[in-house]
Amino acid sequence: MNLAVIVLLFSVGLLLIVKGGDWFLDGAVWIAETSGIPHFIVGATVVSVATTLPELTVSITGVLRGEIDLAVGNAVGSVTANLGLILGISVLCIPSVVDRQFAPKAILMICGAALMTILCRNGSLTLLSALLLFLIFALYLWSNLRDAGRGMAAERESRARRGRASRRMILSKLAMFFLGLAGIIGGSRLLIDYGSELALRLGVPAGVIGVTLVAVGTSLPELVTALAAIAKKETAMSIGNIVGANVIDLTLVLPVCAAVSGGRLDIGSQTTALDLPMCLGVCALAMLPPLAVGRFYRWQGFLLLGMYAAYLAVLMT
Secondary structure (H helix, E strand, C coil): HHHHHHHHHHHHHHHHHHHHHHHHHHHHHHHHHHHHCCHHHHHHHHHHHHHHHHHHHHHHHHHCCCCCCHHHHHHHHHHHHHHHHHHHHHHCCCCCCCCCCCHHHHHHHHHHHHHHHHHHHHHHEEHHHHHHHHHHHHHHHHHHHHHHHHHHHHHHHHHHHHHHCCCCHHHHHHHHHHHHHHHHHHHHHHHHHHHHHHHHHCCCHHHHHHHHHHHHHCCCCHHHHHHHHHHHHHHHHHHHHHHHHHHHHHHHHHHHHHCCCCCCCCCHHHHHHHHHHHHHEEEHHHHHHHHHHCCCCCCHHHHHHHHHHHHHHHHHH
């Protein structure tokens, strides 16, 4: 395949994710406002599950093809990209106060990163270890369902006073949500496939591709959602999406990969020595200040972007 075709397909993918991101966020905001579920929780559940589908698909496919470094690097690298790049941009643009639902989810994310680093230190992730990570995911899911239930209960009375949305409105907003998601995932797939092909032709190792190009590529749904949220001043939705996507990457994607691989997932030396410690460090920088004082600061955005740039520089040396 020649370069012109690769550039064309890349451009089509970019167009799909830009327009898809706009529709997707509009649909998600409507779901939050109609159901009464807090915007942060919608971002941390519905939106984060949807935007994490590329990471889950790519990692499982990598394991089935025997490309373990690519699969593991994608999941871990996506967390680092979500925080260092995407949250860094979001906080730099709009430093915001966090919702009350933020703290337990952020703590679970840090616990997931710390536990992953400890469990993988010997170069493998066993199925038993993966179950410990899955327990964190179960706690995260329970916490979200509890918060969503409280929000919906509080909304019932006011919804009764306002009246129900028309059938046509419901169908159009749901169509917008799912078409937007399809555009994001389809566009991301084009960018990942042809970007990875180009990188492999240039001789870039699979592990480096996993934590950089593929990780950023599969994080494009989160990036597109974050940029759309910045434009629409929906920071709670964006932060909820990033936190939720990271918890899923750390506590669901890799445990599923361990199960698919036969109960043992080999972890490369680059992952244990560099990728996981960097992931944990970025998690701490991103989450500890707002946990302590209840808000994000613009200086965090600078530091997160700086850490991610330094990480990429180390990988490329």
